[in-house]
Amino acid sequence: MHFRIRRHVVQLVRMTYDSAIKRGRAEVVGSVKLANPVLPDTLRAKLTNVELVEFESWLTTHHRTDQLKQELAALTLAEQMAQAQRWFERQEENQEEAQLVADELLVNWQLLRKVLKRHGLLE
Known part of the structure; x- marks a missing residue:
């Protein structure tokens, strides 16, 4: 399973082997809002236990990455503003x-x- 972020949602994508074309085929199993990434019961029922664990792991990692991006943005904002000032002057x-x-x-x-x-x- 892999996850695609599309605007304000994350798509849960399952890869399955298609013997007719002899390669994998991507199937979007469902999607959840990034602002409130709770799996509805209907989507939860479609996922295997392994896929549920993968989603929870991805969600934890995504949340932590987002927090780190916010921290980096805050810590480097003054420098970025100085760079922007120079850009506007040109x-x-x-x-x-x-x-x-x-x-x-x-x-x-x-x-x-x-x-x-x-x-x-x-x-």
């Missing part, structure tokens, strides 16, 4: 792209400021 000829990036950046910066204020980390 964008005299490409104002349209710079504006699109700036718009997205400002939305996310405002959300981050709200979190920092809520946790007493910003005046």
Whole structure:
């Protein structure tokens, strides 16, 4: 079994050998939302015990990886912002792209400021 992340869901994919074509065939057994990755009873019934263990292991690993990505992002944010500052300073000829990036950046910066204020980390 392997797992495919597609936007906000994870697909559980079972590989089975197809003797007619003499190779493996991927079959999507089901999917669960990444925000709340709980297996519904109908999907749980389709999985073998080994596949259930594989899913739980994948879920634990995915969760830990996501936490590490968040930590890395927080720890390197100041450096990334300094790099972004230098990039924006060079964008005299490409104002349209710079504006699109700036718009997205400002939305996310405002959300981050709200979190920092809520946790007493910003005046």
